[in-house]
Each structure stands twice: as C-alpha cells, then as structure tokens.
Amino acid sequence: LAHRLDGIPPTIFTTMSALATRTQSVNLGQGFPDVDGPPEVIARAVHALESGANQYAPGPGIPALRQAVAAHQLRHYGIELDPDSQVVVTTGCTEGIAAALLGLVNPGDEVIVLEPYYDSYVAMIQMAGGVRRPVTLRGPDFRLDPDELRAAVTPRTRFVLLNTPHNPTGTVLTREELQAVADLALEHDLVVITDEVYEHLVYDESEHVPISTLPGMFERTLTLSSAGKSYSFTGWKVGWATGPAELVGAVLAAKQWLTFTSGSPLQPAVAHALDEAPDFPTALAAELRAKRDRLCTGLALVGLDVRVPEGTYFATTDISSLGWANSTEFCLALPDRAGVVAIPTQGFYDSDAGMHLVRWAFCKDMDVIEEGIRRLA
Numbered sequence: 445l446a447h448r449l450d451g452i453p454p455t456i457f458t459t460m461s462a463l464a465t466r467t468q469s470v471n472l473g474q475g476f477p478d479v480d481g482p483p484e485v486i487a488r489a490v491h492a493l494e495s496g497a498n499q500y501a502p503g504p505g506i507p508a509l510r511q512a513v514a515a516h517q518l519r520h521y522g523i524e525l526d527p528d529s530q531v532v533v534t535t536g537c538t539e540g541i542a543a544a545l546l547g548l549v550n551p552g553d554e555v556i557v558l559e560p561y562y563d564s565y566v567a568m569i570q571m572a573g574g575v576r577r578p579v580t581l582r583g584p585d586f587r588l589d590p591d592e593l594r595a596a597v598t599p600r601t602r603f604v605l606l607n608t609p610h611n612p613t614g615t616v617l618t619r620e621e622l623q624a625v626a627d628l629a630l631e632h633d634l635v636v637i638t639d640e641v642y643e644h645l646v647y648d649e650s651e652h653v654p655i656s657t658l659p660g661m662f663e664r665t666l667t668l669s670s671a672g673k674s675y676s677f678t679g680w681k682v683g684w685a686t687g688p689a690e691l692v693g694a695v696l697a698a699k700q701w702l703t704f705t706s707g708s709p710l711q712p713a714v715a716h717a718l719d720e721a722p723d724f725p726t727a728l729a730a731e732l733r734a735k736r737d738r739l740c741t742g743l744a745l746v747g748l749d750v751r752v753p754e755g756t757y758f759a760t761t762d763i764s765s766l767g768w769a770n771s772t773e774f775c776l777a778l779p780d781r782a783g784v785v786a787i788p789t790q791g792f793y794d795s796d797a798g799m800h801l802v803r804w805a806f807c808k809d810m811d812v813i814e815e816g817i818r819r820l821a
C-alpha cells in the first residue's frame with residue numbers, strides 16, 4: 445500500500461456487515477435502512493433507465509437535480525444558491541468529502557474534526573496530506589466545549605470539518621455550539637466543511653441549524669449532504685455539495701478526476717424526490733423516533749447505559765456497566781455470544797475517550813429491533 449494509506453484500517457462498516465452475514469446476526473451495525481425510499485422515486489429511476497439516461501451526465505450533475513438541491517436549501521433554510529455555480533452533484537456524500545479535502549487541503553494544513561469522527565474523514569484528510577486535530581465531544585451528552593475547540597487552533601489550522609447531526613453520537617449541535625465554531629472560523633480565517641447528511645433526521649425539540657446560515661458564514665462554508673439518509677437510498681450514492689462558487693468549484697475540480705460524473709439515471713429520480721416528495725424525510729424521522737425509543741428502552745433494560753440521540757439513526761451505549769472495557773472486543777464477541785452486530789465507537793477516536801462506547805443503528809424494521817433486543821437479553 446502507498447504511504448498515504450499508512451495506518452488506515454479497512455472500514456469498520458465493511459468488517460462488521462461481513463461479520464453479520466457470516467454469523468447470521470441481527471445487523472444493528474452499519475447504518476442503512478431495511479426499507480427503501482418512495483416507490484414513485486424508484487419508478488422514476490426505472491423510467492430514466494428505460495428512456496435512455498444511460499450515458500454520462502454533465503460533470504456538475506444534471507440541471508434538474510442542481511435546481512432541486514437549490515430549491516431544497518431555499519425551502520428549508522432560506523439559503524439562496526445559483527444552481528449553475530453553487531451546487532455540484534457527487535457520488536454520495538462520501539465522494540463529496542473526498543473531493544472537498546483533495547480539492548482544498550494542502551500538505552501540512554491542519555483540519556479540526558469532532559471526535560468521535562466518521563472514519564472516512566480521517567482517511568481522506570490523510571490522503572490529502574492534511575493533519576487532523578480532533579476535538580472530543582464530551583459525554584455523557586457529547587457536547588462541544590468551546591475552550592477545547594479554541595485550544596485546537598494552531599498557526600497551521602485551515603479547516604474545520606464539522607458533522608451535524610453527528611455520527612456516531614447522535615448529537616445535534618446547538619446554535620450556540622455552532623456560533624463558537626463560526627466565531628473561531630471568522631477570527632482565524634478558517635473554511636468550514638460540514639457534513640449534514642442527517643439534516644432531516646432530528647427528534648423532539650432538536651433543530652438542525654446549517655452553520656452556513658450563521659452571520660458571515662456562507663462565504664466560508666462548504667455544505668455536503670445526500671439522498672442516501674433523507675430518502676433511504678443509501679445504495680444510490682447521490683449526494684451534493686453547496687456553497688460559494690469558489691468552494692464548490694474546488695469540489696468539482698477534484699471530482700472530475702475521481703468519478704468524472706455521477707450516475708445518470710439516478711439523478712432525475714433524486715430531483716423528483718426532492719421536488720415531489722419534500723415531506724418524506726419528516727415522515728421518516730417520525731418513524732425513526734419510535735424505533736429510537738424502542739431500541740433505547742431495550743438497551744437500557746439489558747443493562748447498558750444509553751445516550752438517547754437527538755438526531756441520526758444511531759444510539760450510543762456505555763458497556764462498562766456490563767463489565768466490559770474494550771468496545772472492539774465487545775463487538776467482535778457479540779455475534780457469537782448473542783447473534784447481534786454493533787459498531788465499536790473506539791475506532792473513531794485518537795484518544796481513549798471512546799474505549800467503552802458502542803453504536804447501535806435503529807434504521808431497521810421494528811421486528812428486527814425487537815429481535816435484536818430479545819437476543820441481547
């Protein structure tokens with residue numbers, strides 16, 4: 445392997461899903477729903493396949509999808525975008541992250557990331573030649589401490605890579621927490637790259653605030669999202685980057701050499717979803733809220749300390765109460781011991797603050813969640 449991959453293990457999601465298949469476990473690990481998104485959106489993709497949308501789409505994405513993304517940002521957040529220069533379609537948010545980091549980060553640039561971090565951030569910061577500076581979200585509620593954030597800034601800091609609602613903790617950053625990030629970005633001339641794929645999956649009183657809507661932040665924020673989580677099409681790999689033309693242009697500059705363009709037949713279907721099924725994500729969140737509650741109640745009954753998430757489709761538990769100290773060992777033993785797969789959060793930390801934390805997905809059929817709990821019990 446090339447040195448740019450030094451120390452980067454295979455993604456935990458592949459490892460754990462393969463383990464789930466091999467052991468016929470209930471898979472509460474990798475976050476993908478077991479019910480697909482709206483049938484009429486699938487029909488639209490089939491129609492596109494059959495009516496000849498099978499050759500390269502334009503590099504930045506088809507105009508209808510870029511317009512639909514711009515309309516979505518306006519409808520939900522009051523953000524006005526020029527679909528031609530301020531929206532680029534990516535192959536899932538994962539490509540958006542890769543293209544953003546490859547297109548913007550210079551070797552030696554420091555990137556502040558929230559810890560625990562999604563695994564692709566670490567891999568891509570390293571592949572881009574950057575240096576990560578983790579700032580730990582402190583339990584039990586995984587909050588961002590403005591002083592720790594401030595202390596992470598050095599003369600080489602150029603970026604903050606944000607994620608809200610946050611995977612794996614389920615934290616939805618508050619306006620105050622985001623303002624602390626914005627203050628720092630404005631003071632030190634930082635660019636914020638923000639992964640907001642769980643933007644619609646928020647519960648109770650929590651509200652998703654895009655940091656680009658804070659005063660002075662639009663100009664320095666690149667926002668990434670996708671149809672995978674909002675419309676339950678994780679396998680379609682259709683995402684988008686939005687923001688000022690300069691930052692979106694950097695994504696396109698790298699993306700053209702990564703994938704050149706994203707899948708043609710899925711783009712009109714996702715445009716259709718955004719335009720014609722704007723309420724689907726809210727309905728999905730309402731279903732997920734009941735599943736969250738069922739899973740969290742069950743995990744607590746089994747004897748785990750549960751942090752009920754404000755957003756995403758993941759709940760985090762502390763396994764110390766069961767006498768375990770190491771979440772990787774716990775998650776590797778669990779399929780054989782109980783026939784259930786979960787994700788060790790330990791791997792998303794540089795520090796040892798996540799040694800005893802395990803993530804459980806609840807984007808599953810209620811029956812699957814019930815069976816998982818029954819097995820754990």
Ligand code: GLN
Pocket residue numbers: 455457458473474475476611
């Ligand atoms: N985002 C999903 C999760 O956190 C997994 C995506 C992946 O497997 N790369 O579970």
